[in-house]
Amino acid sequence: xxxxxxxxxxxxxxFQQPTLQLAEAxxxxxxxxxxxxxxxxxxxxETEAYRGPMDRAAHSFNNRRTxxxxxxxxxxxxxxxxxxxxxCLVNVVSAEIGIPExxxxxxxEPYEGVDLMIERRGGTSLKNLTSGPGKLTKALGITMxxxxxxxxxxxxxIVRGFTPKDISAGPRIGIDNSGEAKEYPWRFWxxxxxxxxx
DNA sequence: TGTAGGATGCCCT
DNA sequence: GGGCATCCTACAC
Numbered sequence: 001x002x003x004x005x006x007x008x009x010x011x012x013x014x015f016q017q018p019t020l021q022l023a024e025a026x027x028x029x030x031x032x033x034x035x036x037x038x039x040x041x042x043x044x045x046e047t048e049a050y051r052g053p054m055d056r057a058a059h060s061f062n063n064r065r066t067x068x069x070x071x072x073x074x075x076x077x078x079x080x081x082x083x084x085x086x087x088c089l090v091n092v093v094s095a096e097i098g099i100p101e102x103x104x105x106x107x108x109e110p111y112e113g114v115d116l117m118i119e120r121r122g123g124t125s126l127k128n129l130t131s132g133p134g135k136l137t138k139a140l141g142i143t144m145x146x147x148x149x150x151x152x153x154x155x156x157x158i159v160r161g162f163t164p165k166d167i168s169a170g171p172r173i174g175i176d177n178s179g180e181a182k183e184y185p186w187r188f189w190x191x192x193x194x195x196x197x198x
Numbered sequence: 199t200g201t202a203g204g205a206t207g208c209c210c211t
Numbered sequence: 212g213g214g215c216a217t218c219c220t221a222c223a224c
Contacts, residue, residue: 048205057205059220068220086217087206104205134206174205200224210214 006039006112007032009157012150015077019094019101022076023049023188024167026092030159031108033140038116040140042108042130043161046189046196048172050091052100057178060100071148072100079149079156081142087134090142092151092158106133106173106187108140109195116141132197166191173198 007030015022024047032041052060052072059082060069071080072093080091080102095101108130110117117129117139130136137143142156151158172187189196 050205059205064221066221082205083219084204084206085215085219089205091205106205132206172205177204201222202220204218204220206216208214208216211212 005032005034005154005157007041007157007159009152009154010160012077012152014158015075015092015094015151017094019049019051019103020186022092022094023047023103023186026103026105026158027167027188027190028162028164030111030161031105031136031140032112032154032157032159033142033146034155035141037141038113040113040116040120041111041159042117042136042140042195043111044105044107044158045109045193046105046107046187048104048106048188049094049186050102050104051095051186052102055184056181057172057175057184058100058102058181060102063100065100069100072102073098074148077151079146079151081137081144081147083144084134088137088143089133090137090146104133105136107131107189107195107197108136109193110139127194131195164190 050058078093
């Protein structure tokens, strides 16, 4: 059978690992989005883990189950997209069915379809193209249409990329009103990478 | 049915 | 560094 997509998605089993571990494992992987306009892809260089039941910063804290958070209660590897102000943010659902955890993709390093990404972002510099959770979704063309999809098949999927030489960890960003949860070192990034959000 | 508040980004000082 | 765009969700009446 002809391989229509330019990249080979990871196996579903890739997502079957503890959320914090998955957040690190995603670093260096390639995030691909195929649309009619073309294919855009970038290496994941920054992630954040959100662990529903015990994590005040998570939308699913205390097992809050609504139409928005519903997908986090499903199997690992599903797509959780969410609208923030004027932007769309993308997460990888993790953990077992019934446990609402996810990994937020905060930054990627442009790899393929750079011209298309620049066009979507209104002609910004390369360094500013995908260095933030709202920026990368716009550059790659990820929208609420992707909610509930699986990251192991087109049009939105993850491919094994490179193994980061060094990984850093620290507190998450933008969750100052989340009590003690804001201190958890659940943000991971590729040490020294120029496309990390800050 | 009304309203308060974001897992952000950009533009202005 | 601070304010605002802008809109959907959650939750209080």
